[in-house]
Amino acid sequence: MGAVPVKFYQVGSFAVGNRLLDPDLASVQSDPERANSLTSGHRACQGCGEALGARYALDAIMRATKGQMIAVNATGCLEVFSTPYPETSWRLPWLHSLFGNAPAVATGVAAAMHAKGRDDIRVVGQGGDGGTVDIGFACLSGMFERNDDVLYICYDNQAYMNTGVQRSGATPPAARTATTQTVGPEPGNVFGQGKDVPRIAMAHEIPYVATATVADLRDLEAKATRAMEFRGARYLHVLVPCPLGWGSASCDTIKVARLATQSGLFPVFEAVNGEVTSSTKIRHQVPVEEYLKLQSRYAHLFRPTRRDDVIKKLQAMADRNIERYGLLEPELAPAVPAAMSNEPVEVA
Amino acid sequence: MLKQVEGSMAVAEAVAACRPEVICAYPISPQTHIVEGLSRMVKAGTLTSCEFVNVESEFAAMSVAIGASAAGARAYTATASQGLLYMVEAVYNASGLGLPIVMTVANRAIGAPINIWNDHSDAMSQRDSGWIQLYAETNQEATDLHVQAFLIAEELSLPVMVCMDGFILTHAYEQVDVPEQAQVDAFLPPFVPRQVLDPDEPVSIGSMVGPEAFTEVRYLAHARQMQALELIPQVSADFKRAFGRDSGGLVRPYRIQDAETVVIALGSILGTIKDVVDEMRDQGVSIGVLGITSFRPFPLDALREALAGAKRVVVLEKAFAVGIGGIVSSNVRTALAGQPTANYTVVAGLGGRPIGKDSLHTLFEQAGRDELEPLTFLDLDHELVERELARERANRRSGPSAENMLRDVGAVGPRLH
Amino acid sequence: MVFQVRIHGRGGQGVVTAAELLSVAAFAEGRHAQAFPSFGSERTGAPVVAFCRISATEIRVREPVMNPNAVIVQDTTLLHHVDVFSGLVDGGYVLVNSAHSLESLGIGDLTGGMTASRIVTVPATDLALEHLGRPVPNIVLLGGLAALTGIVSLPSVVDAVRQKFHGSVADGNIAAATAAFELVQSQVEERVDAQAG
Numbered sequence: 001m002g003a004v005p006v007k008f009y010q011v012g013s014f015a016v017g018n019r020l021l022d023p024d025l026a027s028v029q030s031d032p033e034r035a036n037s038l039t040s041g042h043r044a045c046q047g048c049g050e051a052l053g054a055r056y057a058l059d060a061i062m063r064a065t066k067g068q069m070i071a072v073n074a075t076g077c078l079e080v081f082s083t084p085y086p087e088t089s090w091r092l093p094w095l096h097s098l099f100g101n102a103p104a105v106a107t108g109v110a111a112a113m114h115a116k117g118r119d120d121i122r123v124v125g126q127g128g129d130g131g132t133v134d135i136g137f138a139c140l141s142g143m144f145e146r147n148d149d150v151l152y153i154c155y156d157n158q159a160y161m162n163t164g165v166q167r168s169g170a171t172p173p174a175a176r177t178a179t180t181q182t183v184g185p186e187p188g189n190v191f192g193q194g195k196d197v198p199r200i201a202m203a204h205e206i207p208y209v210a211t212a213t214v215a216d217l218r219d220l221e222a223k224a225t226r227a228m229e230f231r232g233a234r235y236l237h238v239l240v241p242c243p244l245g246w247g248s249a250s251c252d253t254i255k256v257a258r259l260a261t262q263s264g265l266f267p268v269f270e271a272v273n274g275e276v277t278s279s280t281k282i283r284h285q286v287p288v289e290e291y292l293k294l295q296s297r298y299a300h301l302f303r304p305t306r307r308d309d310v311i312k313k314l315q316a317m318a319d320r321n322i323e324r325y326g327l328l329e330p331e332l333a334p335a336v337p338a339a340m341s342n343e344p345v346e347v348a
Numbered sequence: 349m350l351k352q353v354e355g356s357m358a359v360a361e362a363v364a365a366c367r368p369e370v371i372c373a374y375p376i377s378p379q380t381h382i383v384e385g386l387s388r389m390v391k392a393g394t395l396t397s398c399e400f401v402n403v404e405s406e407f408a409a410m411s412v413a414i415g416a417s418a419a420g421a422r423a424y425t426a427t428a429s430q431g432l433l434y435m436v437e438a439v440y441n442a443s444g445l446g447l448p449i450v451m452t453v454a455n456r457a458i459g460a461p462i463n464i465w466n467d468h469s470d471a472m473s474q475r476d477s478g479w480i481q482l483y484a485e486t487n488q489e490a491t492d493l494h495v496q497a498f499l500i501a502e503e504l505s506l507p508v509m510v511c512m513d514g515f516i517l518t519h520a521y522e523q524v525d526v527p528e529q530a531q532v533d534a535f536l537p538p539f540v541p542r543q544v545l546d547p548d549e550p551v552s553i554g555s556m557v558g559p560e561a562f563t564e565v566r567y568l569a570h571a572r573q574m575q576a577l578e579l580i581p582q583v584s585a586d587f588k589r590a591f592g593r594d595s596g597g598l599v600r601p602y603r604i605q606d607a608e609t610v611v612i613a614l615g616s617i618l619g620t621i622k623d624v625v626d627e628m629r630d631q632g633v634s635i636g637v638l639g640i641t642s643f644r645p646f647p648l649d650a651l652r653e654a655l656a657g658a659k660r661v662v663v664l665e666k667a668f669a670v671g672i673g674g675i676v677s678s679n680v681r682t683a684l685a686g687q688p689t690a691n692y693t694v695v696a697g698l699g700g701r702p703i704g705k706d707s708l709h710t711l712f713e714q715a716g717r718d719e720l721e722p723l724t725f726l727d728l729d730h731e732l733v734e735r736e737l738a739r740e741r742a743n744r745r746s747g748p749s750a751e752n753m754l755r756d757v758g759a760v761g762p763r764l765h
Numbered sequence: 766m767v768f769q770v771r772i773h774g775r776g777g778q779g780v781v782t783a784a785e786l787l788s789v790a791a792f793a794e795g796r797h798a799q800a801f802p803s804f805g806s807e808r809t810g811a812p813v814v815a816f817c818r819i820s821a822t823e824i825r826v827r828e829p830v831m832n833p834n835a836v837i838v839q840d841t842t843l844l845h846h847v848d849v850f851s852g853l854v855d856g857g858y859v860l861v862n863s864a865h866s867l868e869s870l871g872i873g874d875l876t877g878g879m880t881a882s883r884i885v886t887v888p889a890t891d892l893a894l895e896h897l898g899r900p901v902p903n904i905v906l907l908g909g910l911a912a913l914t915g916i917v918s919l920p921s922v923v924d925a926v927r928q929k930f931h932g933s934v935a936d937g938n939i940a941a942a943t944a945a946f947e948l949v950q951s952q953v954e955e956r957v958d959a960q961a962g
Contacts, residue, residue: 070545072415073554083555093545095418096554097441101411104403108370108415108423109545111399115369115421121547139411142404352792354785516827519781521788521800619825704828 003222027218028060028225035062035091037071042089043081047250049214049240049257050078050155054126056214057153057238060221062092064228065122070095070109074102074127074136077162078155100135102127103143106150114149122228125152129170130160133195137169140197144204147232153224154197154235157242165245169195172265173317174310175297177245182300191313198271201235205274212268213239215258219280223270239266247296259291264318267325279325288315350525355487355517358524359452359510360385362491364395365532366450366498368424369539370416372401372409376431377464378514379454383426406431410438410449417447418553420544422498424449428514429456432470436477439507443478443569445554446542448501448508450494451479455615455666456514457699461750465700466514468614468666471643472675478569480508480576481644482596483614487517487524489641492595495527496583498536503579504572505542511643513616515700527591535590573645580642598647601654603629604636609716610658611637612651612680617664617696617703624708635712640676651683660690662715664726666697673723690718696726732756767820768916769830772903773849774839777809779903782929783837784815787907789928790921791819799824812847819916833857835914837906839889841865844872856883858914860949862902864888885913885952887945896944897937908942912949919946 028034037058044051061069073079073096082089083096097105106125113121125143127136132154143150159177160166167177173191176182180189201209207230212220220238227234241248241256248256260266263286269279289311292298301307322328353361360382363371371390373383387402389395399416403409409425416423427435432453442449453471457463471481480500484490490512497508512518527535543553557565577598584596602622604610611621618639628635638654640647655661661684663677672678674693681691692715697703707727714720736753740746770787774780781802788798796819803814816830831851835858838849850859863870863886870886887909889902904926911919923939930938 068547070419070547079554080556083552085555085557085561088552088555090552091550093547093550094552094554095415095545096552097411097414097445098437101407101414101438104408104411105415105418107401107403107408108372108412108417108421109419110415111370111401111412112416112419112421112423115397115399115416117397138404139408142408145404146401148401352789352798516801519802520827521785521798522824523792523797616827620827623826702829704831705826 003216003218028063028221029056029217031063034059035067037062037090037092038082039089039091041087043084044077045242045244045250047241047243047248047253048077048081049242049253050128050157051081052217052253053155053212053214053220053238053240054078054153056217056220057224057236058092058124060224061122061124061151061228064225067092068121069093070113070121070123072097072102072106072109072123072125074125074131075099075162076128076131077157078126078128080162099131101139102131102136103150103152104139106152107143107146107148110149119149123150125150127154128161129154129156129158130162130168132156133169133197137197141200141204144201144206144233144235147206149231149233151224151227151234151236154237155240156237157240157245159242159245161242161245170197172314174301174314176247176300177297187300188298198235198237198269201237202271202274202276204233206233206235207231207273208234209237209271210235210269211237211239211266213257213261213266214241215254215261216268216280219268226270245297247299248294252294256291256294259286259294262286263288263291264322264327265291265314267321267327269325276325279327281329282322282327285328288318349528350523352521352523353487353526354381354519354521355490355512355524356381356454356519357385358487358491358526359494359512359518360389361526362494362532363424363450363452364389365527365529366424366495366536367422367533368395368398369421370399370401370413370423372403372412372416372423372425374403374406374409374427374431376406376428378456378466378518379426379428379431379452381518382452382454386424406435407438410435410442410451413449413451414438414442414445414447417442417449417541418445418543418545420539420541420546422502422539423447424451426452426454428454429458429464429470432474433458436474439474439477439479442507446505446569446572448498448505448539448541450497450501450508450510452494453509453511454514454518455511463699464514466516466666467698467700468511469698471509471511472667474509475644475675478506478573479644480504480506480573480580480642482508482510482580482641483643484510484512484517485600485616485618485639485641487512487520487522488593489595490517491524491526492587492591492593495532495536496587496596498539499583500576500579502539502541504576506569506572506576511615516616525591525593531591535587576642576645577647577649580645596641598640598642598650599654600639600641602637602639604638604654604658606634606657607636608634608659609636609662609712610655610660611635611662611664611712612640612676613637613664614640614643614676615666617666620703620705621664621708624705624712627705628709628712633712633716635716643676643679646679646683648683651680652687655684655687655689658689660692660715660718662692662694662712662720664694664696664703666695668695692720692722692724694720694724694726701727767818767824768835768914769833770817770819770835770837770910770916771830771833771849772815772817772837772839773843773847774813774903775809775843776811776813778813778839779901780813780815780839783839783903783907784817786904786922786925786929787817787910787917788819789925790907790917791817793921793924794917796821797824803829812843835860835910835916837910838862839902839906841870844870858910859884860906860909860913861886862889862906864891883913885909885949887949889941889945892941892944893938896941897934904938905941905945908945909949912946913953919943
């Protein structure tokens with residue numbers, strides 16, 4: 001279950017005013033004593049969704065583990081922008097080995113901790129979609145299959161951004177990348193079968209799988225925190241817009257992520273032991289077009305000629321998600337006190 | 349304890365006595381018996397405080413070892429052949445990070461053509477990986493080298509490969525004095541890492557390093573291997589004091605005193621060569637053999653000293669650099685730079701071809717008369733090669749060479765060797 | 766002096782185990798021994814060879830056994846496919862797993878000139894079935910080899926078997942090996958007597 005939505009009637013929105021909030025409901029980031037795992041001064045681009053997501057997720061985990069955690073990083077933007085030698089933005093024990101082996105390296109750290117009787121020290125592996133969905137996939141699946149005591153977080157920005165925006169197995173259909181250019185009769189990425197790693201993770205029946213976005217950072221914190229309540233393999237898939245690769249405005253990162261969820265293109269849900277246990281409902285459904293048109297990687301769908309055929313196929317994908325995860329179903333009446341349910345908490 | 353034991357099992361018992369904390373395993377012949385033995389000890393509870401991780405590839409095996417070692421655990425794995433190649437990226441990473449992992453390489457050929465038998469192509473392909481490489485002559489030495497390897501690795505913060513000939517050693521039963529737990533405990537102190545992932549003192553390991561410091565970081569790896577040239581003989585001497593056995597060290601001379609011809613080799617073939625040397629010495633031939641135990645770091649000074657009186661060296665090696673020839677011999681030539689010593693390269697034993705005493709007698713006699721070519725492929729069937737080349741000349745679409753040559757050789761099943 | 770044994774059989778017949786146990790028996794008698802298979806990814810039923818060297822001093826040589834002092838043939842179907850007697854030294858020993866006589870096996874041409882007391886057959890598979898309940902002749906033949914060559918004693922073979930196997934498997938193998946030992950011993954004695962007479 002994700003974060004409890006907090007509705008502020010003073011402003012009539014879901015915006016979080018931590019000053020007014022019960023400290024238990026406040027976000028980790030609002031805590032001046034937070035870990036600051038990924039501290040400021042790193043080299044990420046303006047509006048980087050990955051830096052934002054990593055900071056929120058790791059600080060939440062640091063709080064959940066009382067600072068007893070080790071992070072293992074795949075090669076990628078997160079690794080490069082955080083550690084240009086001799087500087088590092090990491091304020092936790094952090095290891096980068098290779099592009100394709102972060103889940104296995106994390107397994108090794110966890111095995112070492114277990115052998116030393118230090119199961120109190122928790123291990124997080126993390127990487128981008130390339131390091132997770134493509135080159136690190138075998139190691140990820142092996143870690144899941146063995147149910148190693150590792151939380152793996154994929155920060156999905158849907159292409160190889162670190163090397164200059166090339167297509168990955170997570171790149172959506174029709175999107176422009178440097179290796180799926182907007183030329184020829186079918187510009188952009190092909191319509192393949194997709195590679196839905198959260199569902200592949202669920203197929204391993206690991207204890208906990210969740211998706212999140214940087215549009216709902218308290219939900220991300222809540223899921224990162226909840227993941228640490230489980231032992232064994234856990235997977236958190238976070239959609240993190242990349243202004244550079246997506247061709248979106250730096251100031252629109254949160255907005256683009258929100259439209260990904262509100263269109264249904266990116267379903268936000270949790271699964272325990274291979275079964276979906278909750279999904280975050282769409283509050284204001286939007287057609288995919290609203291999401292697409294903020295990103296120049298889809299510009300070829302709108303000009304010089306509008307490609308309704310392609311937009312329709314993308315809308316069908318969103319509709320499929322909405323149906324599969326029940327993203328538009330009315331919420332059931334809460335059987336538990338409001339503060340413990342997904343229902344909005346009213347703050348007078 | 350002296351016992352008649354399979355080489356792999358003796359190594360497994362020695363590794364267990366070193367109290368590894370994380371062992372990762374992926375099956376590939378001929379190293380499997382080692383990790384099978386270790387898995388049994390962990391499962392049975394005779395090897396405690398140890399995690400045995402069955403991984404999904406050799407790449408994962410080395411990666412798990414990297415994570416474990418960086419977290420301060422004594423980490424071990426074993427591989428061979430294609431498996432070593434499959435983990436290469438992580439092999440370089442482990443040495444680059446300075447992680448003291450110990451890995452057995454049960455030496456085996458590399459395909460294509462696929463071949464499960466012994467030669468040194470696998471380990472030789474990693475000679476520049478930054479790992480220390482020690483080659484075992486016998487199962488006793490393979491066993492002892494593992495105990496020494498952990499000490500050397502952890503002292504220098506460098507990974508060590510212990511190379512033992514696949515099948516010839518791994519699958520051979522012979523007597524081995526397997527180190528006792530108490531002996532190993534007295535010899536090998538607990539692992540105190542130079543760098544460790546510790547929440548109480550967080551560090552970043554594996555940062556990006558640009559041109560401003562990369563050369564220096566890489567040079568440090570070289571400097572450490574130069575330190576190993578000092579440390580390896582020390583550890584060997586300490587081992588002898590503790591266990592009473594000669595194992596390890598940089599080079600192993602045998603009857604090279606005043607020898608006109610010195611044969612140089614690595615690994616288990618040294619035993620056969622020693623028998624041949626004895627037989628030739630009995631006939632009055634001035635010949636000796638020098639085993640190289642430490643191939644990385646390469647003991648230039650020790651070689652130069654050992655070969656000072658030799659008229660000629662014959663480097664017998666179980667791998668070669670396609671397009672130039674000898675690998676070991678080019679290193680030996682570096683050691684002999686400026687010396688008048690004649691240098692012959694002999695490539696032998698590829699893909700498990702037995703190296704027989706008869707062939708060696710003939711070879712060394714030819715060498716003694718300086719009748720050898722600079723590069724010789726021992727027992728090579730030149731005619732078989734020529735016939736395939738003729739087929740290629742005659743027919744553009746001559747087909748797959750390996751299969752053509754196998755057909756030419758005829759059925760191999762009934763043959764003995 | 767190194768005593769070299771070559772064991773021929775098929776994958777699944779315990780050829781490698783036989784060489785191993787022979788080396789363990791020799792080691793128990795205070796000698797050096799080296800056992801190793803003809804390395805290959807042999808599947809069940811494929812021709813397999815294993816070797817064992819026994820010596821009073823350290824064994825350094827690693828080449829396959831080219832000139833065996835003794836050859837064990839675990840499976841007679843190999844006789845006409847594999848040159849099992851290749852390189853056998855003068856005065857070497859041959860032990861064949863068969864319920865038939867040497868004459869009826871038709872291997873006279875292959876073993877021409879051998880002293881009769883040094884080449885014997887023993888029905889090892891039958892003995893294994895009888896005592897062990899499974900047609901695995903490898904250990905049974907070691908009992909026969911002990912009788913034929915004296916290179917190791919039967920008690921050393923028995924001890925080696927006890928180190929490797931337990932319970933009814935060990936008991937059955939030991940009973941069968943002992944029976945083979947006695948059969949071969951009586952054959953050898955008969956022939957020595959015949960030659961002497």
